[in-house]
Amino acid sequence: MAPARKKIAELIKQEEHLKTNTRSTLVTLSTVPRTIKLLPRGDWTDDSGEVLLPAAPEFLSSEGQPSKERLTRLDLAEWITARENPLTARAFTNRVWALFFGTGLSRDLQDLGNQGQWPTHPELLDWLSVEFVESGWDVKHLVKLIITSKAYRQSSNASPQLMEEDPYNNLYARQNSRRLPAEFIRDNALAVSGLLNPQLGGASARPYQPAGYYAQLNFPKRKYQQHNDENQYRRGLYMHWQRSFLHPMLAAFDAPAREECTAARESSNTPLQALNQLNDPTFVEAARVFATELVAKEKAIKPRLQVAFKRLLNRPPSGEEETLLTELFNKQIKRYRSAPDDAKKLIAIGLALPPEKVDPVDLAATTTVTRALLNLQETITRY
Amino acid sequence: MDPLLANSLNRRAFLQNSSYSVGSAALLSLLGQDEATASQWRGTLAEKLHYPPKAKRIIHLCMAGGPSHLETLDYKPELAKLSGKGMPTSFTEGQQLAQLQGNRSKLKCLGPQHEFKRYGKCGRMMSSAFPNIGSIADEIAVINSMHTEQINHDPAHTFMNTGSIIPGRPSMGSWLLYGLGAETDELPGYVVMTSSGGGQDQPIASRQWHSGFLPSKFQGVQFNSKGDPVHYVNNPAGVTRADQGELLETINQMNRMLGYRQNDPEIATRIAQYEMAFKMQTSVPGLMDVTEEPKNVLEDYGATPGDGSFASNCLLARRLAERGVRFIQLYHRGWDHHGGVKKGIETVSRHIDKATAALVKDLKARGMLEDTLIIWGGEFGRTPMAQGSGRDHHIQAFSLWMAGAGIKGGTTYGSTDELGYAVAQDGVSVHDLHATILQQLGIDHHRFTYKFQGLDFKLTGVESAKVVKKILSNS
Numbered sequence: 001m002a003p004a005r006k007k008i009a010e011l012i013k014q015e016e017h018l019k020t021n022t023r024s025t026l027v028t029l030s031t032v033p034r035t036i037k038l039l040p041r042g043d044w045t046d047d048s049g050e051v052l053l054p055a056a057p058e059f060l061s062s063e064g065q066p067s068k069e070r071l072t073r074l075d076l077a078e079w080i081t082a083r084e085n086p087l088t089a090r091a092f093t094n095r096v097w098a099l100f101f102g103t104g105l106s107r108d109l110q111d112l113g114n115q116g117q118w119p120t121h122p123e124l125l126d127w128l129s130v131e132f133v134e135s136g137w138d139v140k141h142l143v144k145l146i147i148t149s150k151a152y153r154q155s156s157n158a159s160p161q162l163m164e165e166d167p168y169n170n171l172y173a174r175q176n177s178r179r180l181p182a183e184f185i186r187d188n189a190l191a192v193s194g195l196l197n198p199q200l201g202g203a204s205a206r207p208y209q210p211a212g213y214y215a216q217l218n219f220p221k222r223k224y225q226q227h228n229d230e231n232q233y234r235r236g237l238y239m240h241w242q243r244s245f246l247h248p249m250l251a252a253f254d255a256p257a258r259e260e261c262t263a264a265r266e267s268s269n270t271p272l273q274a275l276n277q278l279n280d281p282t283f284v285e286a287a288r289v290f291a292t293e294l295v296a297k298e299k300a301i302k303p304r305l306q307v308a309f310k311r312l313l314n315r316p317p318s319g320e321e322e323t324l325l326t327e328l329f330n331k332q333i334k335r336y337r338s339a340p341d342d343a344k345k346l347i348a349i350g351l352a353l354p355p356e357k358v359d360p361v362d363l364a365a366t367t368t369v370t371r372a373l374l375n376l377q378e379t380i381t382r383y
Numbered sequence: 384m385d386p387l388l389a390n391s392l393n394r395r396a397f398l399q400n401s402s403y404s405v406g407s408a409a410l411l412s413l414l415g416q417d418e419a420t421a422s423q424w425r426g427t428l429a430e431k432l433h434y435p436p437k438a439k440r441i442i443h444l445c446m447a448g449g450p451s452h453l454e455t456l457d458y459k460p461e462l463a464k465l466s467g468k469g470m471p472t473s474f475t476e477g478q479q480l481a482q483l484q485g486n487r488s489k490l491k492c493l494g495p496q497h498e499f500k501r502y503g504k505c506g507r508m509m510s511s512a513f514p515n516i517g518s519i520a521d522e523i524a525v526i527n528s529m530h531t532e533q534i535n536h537d538p539a540h541t542f543m544n545t546g547s548i549i550p551g552r553p554s555m556g557s558w559l560l561y562g563l564g565a566e567t568d569e570l571p572g573y574v575v576m577t578s579s580g581g582g583q584d585q586p587i588a589s590r591q592w593h594s595g596f597l598p599s600k601f602q603g604v605q606f607n608s609k610g611d612p613v614h615y616v617n618n619p620a621g622v623t624r625a626d627q628g629e630l631l632e633t634i635n636q637m638n639r640m641l642g643y644r645q646n647d648p649e650i651a652t653r654i655a656q657y658e659m660a661f662k663m664q665t666s667v668p669g670l671m672d673v674t675e676e677p678k679n680v681l682e683d684y685g686a687t688p689g690d691g692s693f694a695s696n697c698l699l700a701r702r703l704a705e706r707g708v709r710f711i712q713l714y715h716r717g718w719d720h721h722g723g724v725k726k727g728i729e730t731v732s733r734h735i736d737k738a739t740a741a742l743v744k745d746l747k748a749r750g751m752l753e754d755t756l757i758i759w760g761g762e763f764g765r766t767p768m769a770q771g772s773g774r775d776h777h778i779q780a781f782s783l784w785m786a787g788a789g790i791k792g793g794t795t796y797g798s799t800d801e802l803g804y805a806v807a808q809d810g811v812s813v814h815d816l817h818a819t820i821l822q823q824l825g826i827d828h829h830r831f832t833y834k835f836q837g838l839d840f841k842l843t844g845v846e847s848a849k850v851v852k853k854i855l856s857n858s
Contacts, residue, residue, distance in 0.1 A: 041484055042484040043484060043486065156647070157645050157646055158646055160646060163646060167836060168836075177645075177647050177649070179649065210611065210615070213610060213611075260586055266593060268602055269599045269600070269602075269649055269652045269656060270571075270604050270656055271604065271657075271659040271660040271663055272604060272613060272660075274657045274661075275613065275616060275663065275664070276614070276615055278615070278618075279616075279617060279619055280615050281619070284619045318640070328629060328630070332626070332629070335625075341621075342623070344621070345620040345621030346622060347621075348621075349621075368626065368629075368630055371630060372630055375630075375657075376637055376638065377638045377641055377647075377649070377650050377653045378637075378638075378641050381647075381649070383647070
């Protein structure tokens with residue numbers, strides 16, 4: 001009996017181990033479908049209507065009507081992507097277009113139907129949609145087509161007359177200037193400084209957030225704990241999303257709370273955005289880490305500006321800009337030389353430690369310059 | 384000359400004549416108030432108002448969700464008699480209804496779920512569920528004959544805020560800033576706050592306070608109601624106000640240079656908003672410092688500052704008004720009583736009744752009610768027909784009230800039929816309401832336009848709108 005007992009004990013142990021150490025997952029079981037009846041004038045208390053089988057709405061299409069066999073979700077998927085159904089490709093193409101131009105060819109991204117808006121260029125929308133379908137629904141092909149087009153590569157710098165005559169850019173005689181979306185503004189600052197952690201997927205990241213922001217959050221009460229590792233620097237896309245208490249940076253730059261589906265975001269321009277970019281530790285730290293690299297690379301302010309402009313704005317500074325920023329730098333050197341403790345405080349903001357051998361006064365003054373650069377309209381706008 | 388244009392010309396002249404150095408004069412312009420900054424926020428009508436204005440500012444208490452007129456301001460004894468009985472189909476046949484689908488002959492009346500009583504010297508019948516609002520009956524003018532065009536929340540709010548059901552038009556507050564300018568450059572001229580508690584927390588899109596085709600600096604700015612109203616007002620450690628001032632002046636100079644190269648109206652707005660941000664770093668802590676408020680004031684409102692309640696927002700609204708904010712909009716989002724309207728009304732009353740009355744009384748005691756226009760109301764009303772124990776959305780008739788700034792207190796204007804279904808007399812459209820509001824601010828709505836896409840756009844749209852003169856003491 002002993003070997004049998006031993007085996008039983010082993011199996012029990014194994015079962016316990018499996019129960020406690022295996023990850024559970026959600027599984028959908030196919031059940032017997034509910035009986036669905038026609039509701040006379042939508043009255044759900046009236047069950048006198050005839051029994052119905054799944055089908056596409058009759059007004060949309062004569063295809064996909066009840067067949068002998070009950071239609072399944074696969075039939076629905078096939079119906080959505082059928083060659084005879086132009087809507088899916090058109091809606092998708094319209095949204096991809098909006099990613100590159102700020103607005104869709106049909107301005108209403110959430111409704112291509114009767115209550116939406118007629119496309120400015122219906123033939124172009126149709127052509128792109130057909131091209132998209134015929135390429136095998138190849139998104140890269142669609143994107144390449146758009147970004148290599150003459151329309152996309154135009155300057156956004158239009159004459160005042162053109163702006164007045166065509167305020168919504170219906171003629172595409174220029175590119176639209178676009179303020180970057182909230183997440184991109186964060187990603188850009190982190191990427192420029194080299195702090196960005198480009199890791200894909202995984203759990204949400206929790207960046208710095210004003211203390212006590214969740215104090216009023218209830219059911220259950222909870223305390224925000226920022227990440228103190230490389231998760232601090234993950235992309236905006238992965239930021240923890242508390243719908244009723246959206247991170248102030250996301251809220252200020254028009255990210256939706258995700259309480260409802262949002263196809264198109266507003267693009268506002270408020271003092272709250274300025275306060276955010278000036279004082280949010282994420283941006284102060286990014287500016288300082290950016291400055292650290294400049295200080296290490298170049299001794300004088302002018303070459304530092306050359307490196308910084310190339311990285312951030314993809315162009316060299318103008319003479320006037322150089323003069324202006326050098327003046328700021330010199331004043332800040334003077335000021336932090338008279339108060340080196342303030343310099344140390346400024347460069348200590350954030351998790352990333354400043355190098356030990358750095359001159360705090362030089363780094364603090366350079367940080368003021370990079371803060372200025374990160375705050376520029378040109379930095380957060382695609383022109 | 385268009386002040387916006389004048390402004391940009393000044394900027395260009397400044398750029399051409401300066402060597403882009405940050406002189407002490409430039410820094411002073413940030414630290415103090417100079418003419419350039421002041422003119423930036425001056426309205427197009429600032430020195431040429433059409434009438435002597437009664438109102439300088441507006442506090443809009445927006446009861447989002449669609450308050451039932453039948454449990455608040457519209458007394459309907461006949462509806463009580465028919466409660467539980469069939470709703471005569473003569474009212475409903477062929478009419479648009481929201482959720483009450485099905486056979487019209489099956490619809491039943493729901494009598495008012497709260498008793499009405501006489502309030503004030505005017506003796507107006509008002510719901511006893513709001514005794515504190517009852518106590519200011521003689522201060523307020525009630526309109527019982529409002530009607531609107533949109534039966535769902537979001538488009539109805541859009542219509543109430545912008546005068547159009549199409550998104551993308553400027554909101555009321557943006558129009559006011561454009562026309563009248565701001566009285567302060569220390570705080571945004573148009574502040575919005577939503578409160579929590581007391582219902583379903585109706586979603587309100589930021590589109591509701593957008594500036595549409597007006598320059599984006601006229602858009603509303605949302606303050607947090609819970610905790611700190613504005614985040615990041617403090618400088619980073621090791622940065623003094625003078626440091627921050629120099630930094631800001633450099634940023635703005637750089638942006639001005641960009642504005643010289645690039646034709647983008649957002650650049651001018653960005654510059655203005657950085658100046659505003661710098662000023663808010665000192666004005667917001669002052670705004671929030673309620674230690675100077677006597678205990679009895681906090682008690683009158685029922686406010687615990689920072690708790691995110693409507694009451695706290697009302698107190699903050701008064702402090703914003705004192706500091707020259709032009710348009711203050713407070714949303715309470717608990718009025719969508721499809722079911723349980725009796726209890727629902729009791730709940731919202733606990734959240735808004737006391738504070739609303741306290742706000743009116745407090746403004747009056749400070750002599751501010753005479754130039755502050757208060758508007759209380761929602762985006763539509765609710766059906767006299769039952770939806771279970773509640774009421775459905777209703778656009779044929781609803782009620783709201785106004786107070787202060789030349790509004791004749793104690794007046795009741797317009798009426799509905801005996802069941803409160805449709806307007807019977809003196810209907811007031813949303814455009815009529817807008818025309819009346821503009822009139823109190825000294826603006827003739829016909830002559831207040833903005834040219835866009837070859838059209839002269841107006842807040843009141845293209846159909847005729849009329850000022851509701853009978854509720855005004857100045858006519």
